[in-house]
Amino acid sequence: MMRRCLFPIVAGGLVALGAYQATLLATPYALMQAALKKIGNRGPENQFAFSSMTTAANQTIVRPSPDLAYAACAFDVSKGPVLVDVQPVPDHYWSVSIFDARTDVAAVRSDRDTKGKAARLALVNAGQTAPAGYEPVRVGYDRGLVLIRILVAPASTFPTIDAIRRKSTCKQL
Amino acid sequence: MKTWHRFAACIALGLVGGAAFAVHQVRGGLSDGMVEIGPWETGKSFGTVDANALTRAKVALSGLLALPAKEAMYFTATRDSDGRKLNGRCTYVVRGGKLDGRWWSITLYEGEGWLVKNAANRWSIPASAVATDTQGRWSFTVSPNAQSGSWLPTGSVDAFDLTLRLYHPAADIIKNPEKAQLPIIDRKGCA
Numbered sequence A: 001m002m003r004r005c006l007f008p009i010v011a012g013g014l015v016a017l018g019a020y021q022a023t024l025l026a027t028p029y030a031l032m033q034a035a036l037k038k039i040g041n042r043g044p045e046n047q048f049a050f051s052s053m054t055t056a057a058n059q060t061i062v063r064p065s066p067d068l069a070y071a072a073c074a075f076d077v078s079k080g081p082v083l084v085d086v087q088p089v090p091d092h093y094w095s096v097s098i099f100d101a102r103t104d105v106a107a108v109r110s111d112r113d114t115k116g117k118a119a120r121l122a123l124v125n126a127g128q129t130a131p132a133g134y135e136p137v138r139v140g141y142d143r144g145l146v147l148i149r150i151l152v153a154p155a156s157t158f159p160t161i162d163a164i165r166r167k168s169t170c171k172q173l
Numbered sequence B: 001m002k003t004w005h006r007f008a009a010c011i012a013l014g015l016v017g018g019a020a021f022a023v024h025q026v027r028g029g030l031s032d033g034m035v036e037i038g039p040w041e042t043g044k045s046f047g048t049v050d051a052n053a054l055t056r057a058k059v060a061l062s063g064l065l066a067l068p069a070k071e072a073m074y075f076t077a078t079r080d081s082d083g084r085k086l087n088g089r090c091t092y093v094v095r096g097g098k099l100d101g102r103w104w105s106i107t108l109y110e111g112e113g114w115l116v117k118n119a120a121n122r123w124s125i126p127a128s129a130v131a132t133d134t135q136g137r138w139s140f141t142v143s144p145n146a147q148s149g150s151w152l153p154t155g156s157v158d159a160f161d162l163t164l165r166l167y168h169p170a171a172d173i174i175k176n177p178e179k180a181q182l183p184i185i186d187r188k189g190c191a
Helices: A002-040 A155-165 B003-026 B053-062 B171-175
Strands: A068-076 A082-086 A094-100 A105-110 A119-124 A135-138 A143-151 A169-172 B035-037 B040-042 B072-077 B090-096 B101-110 B124-126 B138-143 B151-153 B161-169 B184-190
Touching (some): A002 A143, A068 A082, A068 A169, A105 A135, B161 B171
Parallel strands (some): A119 A135, B138 B151
Antiparallel strands (some): A068 A143, A082 A119, A094 A105, A094 A143, B035 B040, B040 B072, B090 B138, B090 B184, B101 B124, B101 B161
């Protein structure tokens, strides 16, 4: 009896290990796809969508910060590099981060890195090159997300910050 | 039972069991298996290619789009400083000192990381909202009821967590997060 059950049990154990690992590996892709779809619903691909300040009533992504103004661009470099120009907001923390389809960070640049100047990034895949004047950021997957964070403190500064951040662009070359 | 029946049953059980165990582990919370500092927990590899598959999946579920430590560190507390689960019907005083970074805020979440509806429309306490004494010490109250001074409402939810964001943390904290001096969460009473 034991011998007849041994091989099926071993096979089941191996399949369980595989299913466990496959589920872990698939989870970030699936959640990023869902996020890209949500952001895609708010604006075209390769273009920033500028969110209002996050409240309990308008949460799109898990664990948002109500102190930050966000702008998000769902990018796709399959048809060419995507250029990201981030307008600096003086005297406020701001950063731009590039997330790939696996949720890993391909690059982060903040006002500390640029010394308060604009960030100019070119998202490129393995076969593409960045145009002059842009820092190349090689992404492992064609699709992903660009996210700008700007600290809004005090809250009354939001209109001023909003006007500045809307000068930032995300566009296909 | 025929041989192929046994194989089919075991493989089906393996598929369902393996996937279910993975989901259970991923849903087990953001903080499992990470660095503990009092009631706070954090990870060293959020958002980086160094993260293992389980950490990456957990962060994607409970903190999608988290930044790597050189830019920001995230410390999450699901319990008070005496180890009791944070309860939205209780009142807490959060006390701390200077945090070694450029800017910080503490945000209250429920579930997998959602802001809680509350009448005051307040979901976080940023560094700029607390009064500090000459030694740099500060405090605020977390409570379902309005409080004098800085107050973070719980919305009376069953359970919540607090996430401390520290932007541009000092190199020492990035290297040794377990040595960070983080706030105390002191429970005062429950309704």
